[in-house]
Amino acid sequence: MTCTRPTSSRGRPRSTASHQAVLDAVAHLLDVEHLGFEQLTIEGIAAQAGVGKQTIYRWWPHKAAVVLEAIQAGRLSLDIGEVPHTGDLTADLQAWMREARERVFTEGNIALVRSLVVALIASGGGVEEYLPGGSIQQGSQLAERLRAEREAGRLRADADVDAATFALLDPVVMKLIGAEVPEPRWLEALVDVVVAGIRA
Incomplete structure (x- = not known):
């Protein structure tokens, strides 16, 4: 990444x-x-x-x-584990989201993310200057898994993988910034909605 x-x-x-x-x-x-x-x-x-x-x-x-x-630059990252690959995309992403919930939503990570946002606002800077083109999301293993599913014909041929990746991760990031730990059922529903929109 x-x-x-x-x-x-x-x-x-x-x-x-x-x-x-x-x-x-x-x-x-x-x-x-x-x-x-x-x-x-x-x-x-x-x-x-x-x-x-x-x-x-x-x-x-x-x-x-x-x-x-x-x-x-890849020196720091939120460790959210590997995306499972059982053949059931929805079940795999839901399991991955549940694991991410346990790994990411810690006091330390919440404090770090919120402090970064506050610091950027106070300085007049923007995330885009430092993370151009959404590089983290587009280069993630999640996007790679979705591309593989598309190439295998299990997603629509015109499915926008980058948009789907943002649709899955951005709401979680907003929860992290707001220090709100998402309920597992909310994460499962998020996966259901996104996968339904890109499935073949």
Whole structure:
């Protein structure tokens, strides 16, 4: 799910090694040391990466931008497990959604996502600048599974896989931002509606 971020016009050209070190540092602090977004600081990222604080500020306007790029580059992700493949698409997606509910809707993830949204709004930035073209959704294993189903003739030939992927994931993301844990029956109904719309 790696894609290229728009080239920054801030300051001098990036050192590739330092750039990667910063993204790795963010992943270490959040995933290994389990810092919350509020505890994460530019100073801490710089110390972990072995770069100067001003180096980070030349490349990113705020820590939310660093975290978003780390997510985009595949350094950070919400672990929602593998999509089952039993041959029954609806049942497989419903099982996957139930597992995602248990893995994703934790206090830490809710706090991280809400803090990122608040930080972006406050800075006047937008998610599109850091995640162009919905790259995470389009490159997900969910989209790959839907494409395979379409190629096998079990979905309509004109089924828009990217639209279906957004239709399944975006409502869940909105629940996450709102700190509302979805009921399993709601997730099952969401899958039913989307799959019914693209089934052959």
